[in-house]
Amino acid sequence: MQTGRLLRLAVALSISFVILYSVYLGWPQIPSRFFSSTKPSPGPTNPPERPAWDDASALGDSWHGDPKNRLPNAQTSHYNIPDKVWHSAKTDNITDDQRGWIDSWKTMNPSCRQELLDDPTSEEFVRSHFQELRPDIIEVYEQIPIPILRADLLRYLIVLAEGGIWSDLDVTCEKPLAEWVPEEYKGEKISMVVGIEWDFDWRGPERQVASQFCNWVFMAEPWSRHLMMVVNAVVDKLKQIASSEGIPIGGITLDMLPVDVVDVTGPKIMTIDILKSLAEMLGRPVDDRDFAHTKTPKLVGDVLILPGAAFAAQNNGFPQDQGDVFVSHHYEGSWKEADAAAKERKKQQQEQQQKQQEEQQTPA
Numbered sequence: 001m002q003t004g005r006l007l008r009l010a011v012a013l014s015i016s017f018v019i020l021y022s023v024y025l026g027w028p029q030i031p032s033r034f035f036s037s038t039k040p041s042p043g044p045t046n047p048p049e050r051p052a053w054d055d056a057s058a059l060g061d062s063w064h065g066d067p068k069n070r071l072p073n074a075q076t077s078h079y080n081i082p083d084k085v086w087h088s089a090k091t092d093n094i095t096d097d098q099r100g101w102i103d104s105w106k107t108m109n110p111s112c113r114q115e116l117l118d119d120p121t122s123e124e125f126v127r128s129h130f131q132e133l134r135p136d137i138i139e140v141y142e143q144i145p146i147p148i149l150r151a152d153l154l155r156y157l158i159v160l161a162e163g164g165i166w167s168d169l170d171v172t173c174e175k176p177l178a179e180w181v182p183e184e185y186k187g188e189k190i191s192m193v194v195g196i197e198w199d200f201d202w203r204g205p206e207r208q209v210a211s212q213f214c215n216w217v218f219m220a221e222p223w224s225r226h227l228m229m230v231v232n233a234v235v236d237k238l239k240q241i242a243s244s245e246g247i248p249i250g251g252i253t254l255d256m257l258p259v260d261v262v263d264v265t266g267p268k269i270m271t272i273d274i275l276k277s278l279a280e281m282l283g284r285p286v287d288d289r290d291f292a293h294t295k296t297p298k299l300v301g302d303v304l305i306l307p308g309a310a311f312a313a314q315n316n317g318f319p320q321d322q323g324d325v326f327v328s329h330h331y332e333g334s335w336k337e338a339d340a341a342a343k344e345r346k347k348q349q350q351e352q353q354q355k356q357q358e359e360q361q362t363p364a
Contacts, residue, residue, distance in 0.1 A: 080191060080221035083177070084113040084164035088154055090147075091118050098169040101330065105165075108173045112165075122154055129161040140235050143249040149238070152265035155215065156231050163222035170332035171216055174325050181304060182297050191302040192220040192227070194274065195311030195326070197267055202288040209275055211288045214311045215267040217327050226303060229277040234265050278303060295322050 085105045089098070094116075105114060117125055123142060130137045137157070144150040155166045165177065180193060195217065200210035220227055241264070242249045245256050254261070262268040278286040278301045291298050291305045298305050308316030310326040 080163070080189070081193070081219050082113075082162065082164045082222070083109070083111065084115065084162070085109070086155070086158050086162075086164055086166050087114070087116045087169055088122055088151065088158070089116060089118055089169060092116060094169060097330075097332075101170055101172050102167070104172045104174075105167060108176045109178075112177065117154075117158070125161070126154070126157055130157065137231065137235055140238055140249055144238065145250050145252060146254060148261055149252075149265045152215065152261075153231070153234050156227055156234065156270070159218070159220050160224060160227040160231060161222065163220060163224075165219040166215075166217060167327070168216040168329070170330040172328040172330070174327055177219075179324075180306070180310075180326055185297065185299055185304060188299060189302050190299065190304050191224050192218065192274070193304045193306065194218045195306040196291065196294075196308045197312045197315055199293060199308045199316055200288060201292055209272055209287050211271065211292055212262070212267050213271045213274065213305075214329075215270050216329050217311050225281070226274045226277040229273045230270050233269055233273040237264050237269065274303060297323075 085102075087102055094102075102114070102116070105112065126141050127138055141150065141153055141157070144153065158164075159166050167173070181190065194213040196211060197214040198210075198212040203210050238249055238252065241252055241256055241258070244258075245251070257264055260266075260268070275286045281301050286300060290300045294305065294307050296307065297310075306326070307319070307322035309319050309322035309324070312329065313319070313325045314329070316322075
């Protein structure tokens with residue numbers, strides 16, 4: 001009798017546990033006031049087997065083509081881009097201003113997940129996602145000695161690996177994410193959303209793209225072919241600089257950069273390689289003519305390009321005919337001072353070398 005009673009109790013407890021666990025799995029994640037991870041979040045649940053890295057189109061299509069991964073996102077209102085905002089900082093001890101700015105994302109998007117990675121958890125994230133796929137990326141990332149170069153590469157790697165929305169710490173969200181994609185495009189395939197930082201006319205054939213996308217905010221689906229090309233370009237550029245100087249990547253200084261930071265890891269190289277990727281996808285050149293001076297969001301291939309007012313209203317003179325401001329950038333980046341100092345040192349070195357050459361050429 002006692003044994004039967006215990007058996008019935010055990011069965012009842014087991015059934016209760018299964019029911020509670022099922023409810024827990026379906027319960028939406030409730031964001032806290034501030035997200036500071038102690039370890040990187042895991043990758044997507046049951047992700048598809050990844051094709052080879054260089055098969056960009058297959059890698060992208062394998063993710064969003066799998067029905068079990070097409071879960072509606074309340075905030076982005078698009079199937080492919082996860083409702084998650086990513087930030088990074090050296091430590092989780094951020095300023096009150098930064099805390100207020102990143103909290104704006106939760107205020108505007110209450111059900112959106114958020115994660116802040118500090119230096120140790122960033123390294124763990126990169127290792128966990130790229131160890132088997134591209135160990136050379138880990139080697140380059142961990143050697144980069146200049147914080148802004150490292151921060152630029154990190155944002156591309158985070159969004160490439162898990163998808164979602166990237167935001168610098170000094171960016172305020174002004175409009176809900178659900179309003180970023182216009183109604184006419186919500187049924188379209190969108191793998192990436194970018195905003196124009198500098199809006200210029202086409203310079204002509206064989207000339208570098210004049211315009212530039214922001215990299216302080218952007219969003220993409222996991223394993224976007226376009227971000228993949230950006231990552232490849234950044235890694236190759238850093239390897240080239242180190243090789244030309246005859247040093248390891250860990251020895252690179254700002255003075256060694258042949259061009260501006262934005263061209264090495266920042267928004268310019270990001271813009272150039274997104275357009276290169278689109279050109280490969282569409283089988284035609286893609287340049288400023290596809291989006292310059294656009295007043296409304298424009299879909300080029302599977303990349304939604306927002307007008308200058310959306311992400312960079314200040315840079316573009318606060319235009320009144322380009323729709324709403326989606327984010328405000330507070331331009332807190334400290335790297336600009338170091339970059340300006342490096343440029344000044346390089347300028348002085350060049351002037352000194354020119355002076356020495358002139359003196360050598362002058363007859364005694």
